[in-house]
Amino acid sequence: MENFKIYNSRTVEKLIITREGETKFGEKIKFVEGFEQLKNIPAKYVLVGIPEDIGVRANRGKEGTAKAWHVALKSLLNVQSNRYSNAEDLILLGEIECREYLAKAENLGHEDPHYFEKMGDLVSQIDSAVTRVIEKIVSLGKIPIIIGGGHNNAYGNIKGSSQALKKPINILNIDAHTDLRRLEHRHSGNGFSYARKEGFLGKYRVFGVHQNYTPAYIFEQMDAAQNDQYRLFEHLVRKSSQQILTAFREELDTISQEEFGLELDVDAIRDFPSSAQTPSGFSFNMVRNFVALASEEENIKYIHICEAAPTANTEASVGKALSYFITDIISTGI
Numbered sequence: 001m002e003n004f005k006i007y008n009s010r011t012v013e014k015l016i017i018t019r020e021g022e023t024k025f026g027e028k029i030k031f032v033e034g035f036e037q038l039k040n041i042p043a044k045y046v047l048v049g050i051p052e053d054i055g056v057r058a059n060r061g062k063e064g065t066a067k068a069w070h071v072a073l074k075s076l077l078n079v080q081s082n083r084y085s086n087a088e089d090l091i092l093l094g095e096i097e098c099r100e101y102l103a104k105a106e107n108l109g110h111e112d113p114h115y116f117e118k119m120g121d122l123v124s125q126i127d128s129a130v131t132r133v134i135e136k137i138v139s140l141g142k143i144p145i146i147i148g149g150g151h152n153n154a155y156g157n158i159k160g161s162s163q164a165l166k167k168p169i170n171i172l173n174i175d176a177h178t179d180l181r182r183l184e185h186r187h188s189g190n191g192f193s194y195a196r197k198e199g200f201l202g203k204y205r206v207f208g209v210h211q212n213y214t215p216a217y218i219f220e221q222m223d224a225a226q227n228d229q230y231r232l233f234e235h236l237v238r239k240s241s242q243q244i245l246t247a248f249r250e251e252l253d254t255i256s257q258e259e260f261g262l263e264l265d266v267d268a269i270r271d272f273p274s275s276a277q278t279p280s281g282f283s284f285n286m287v288r289n290f291v292a293l294a295s296e297e298e299n300i301k302y303i304h305i306c307e308a309a310p311t312a313n314t315e316a317s318v319g320k321a322l323s324y325f326i327t328d329i330i331s332t333g334i
């Protein structure tokens with residue numbers, strides 16, 4: 001497939017720190033030689049990385065999401081393989097090839113009056129690659145777990161899944177932002193606007209929206225829309241953990257009546273190194289619960305975890321955090 005790098009055991013062997021008498025997750029994970037081979041392996045989940053931050057930069061955000069995939073992978077491969085880990089249920093497929101796009105983005109001058117439009121063109125090219133890959137995986141009956149990258153990639157996930165299912169797909173988005181910004185050049189803040197406009201998005205629920213960072217026009221637009229709804233973080237912040245979980249369950253019950261995708265923007269998590277990091281938000285452990293609950297649903301079609309932006313000081317903890325999410329999704333729950 002164009003713009004996609006398929007991994008094999010040699011791609012990742014150097015990342016695995018082996019120990020005598022122990023088996024690491026990376027020693028058990030599955031690989032394939034091509035997309036068609038996916039259907040011959042019984043594993044339910046397919047792991048895909050999107051190492052880019054062009055969508056975030058096109059949205060005037062803080063760069064760094066391009067590094068999240070590699071830190072997640074390094075951490076995941078070194079998790080212990082034991083009775084809980086279920087590594088055999090995960091195929092490590094590979095990554096969307098973003099190097100060429102990143103190099104082109106670097107060559108664009110900020111002084112260019114069309115800088116943002118040109119960045120948006122690169123985002124559209126990534127959209128096409130993401131759409132192709134996700135459409136193929138979903139049509140083969142597997143559940144992609146996608147590690148971004150910016151939240152712009154929601155568009156390709158939604159379009160690809162919708163094309164595979166031949167109907168609009170519902171989305172539950174755990175996010176401080178709605179990402180329903182205007183239909184200007186493509187960026188990380190308007191993936192859902194484009195998916196809605198083009199008919200790929202079914203019911204859309206955003207859980208944990210921050211009132212301080214949502215423009216008035218988006219609230220007005222959502223209030224008037226039939227299929228778009230949100231829960232403010234400010235309405236959840238004084239509730240007990242159990243009440244927050246109940247509120248999440250209610251949203252999940254609505255969305256999961258039909259096929260749906262789970263989107264997690266880690267800026268919904270308090271102090272998580274991300275492109276829009278914030279001191280107020282859900283606890284990391286609460287979001288682990290959200291992800292685990294949603295993953296148990298029969299109608300789940302994909303899970304996208306995005307916007308993590310590790311720095312040299314935070315890459316180990318970001319890698320661990322992302323790999324907790326992945327292992328929670330595939331864990332057998334023994």
Ligand SMILES: N=CN[C@@H](CCC(=O)O)C(=O)O
Nearest residue numbers: 061151177179188189275276
């Ligand atoms: N995917 C993120 N979207 C947010 C980013 C906000 C920010 O960078 O501060 C948005 O457009 O609102």
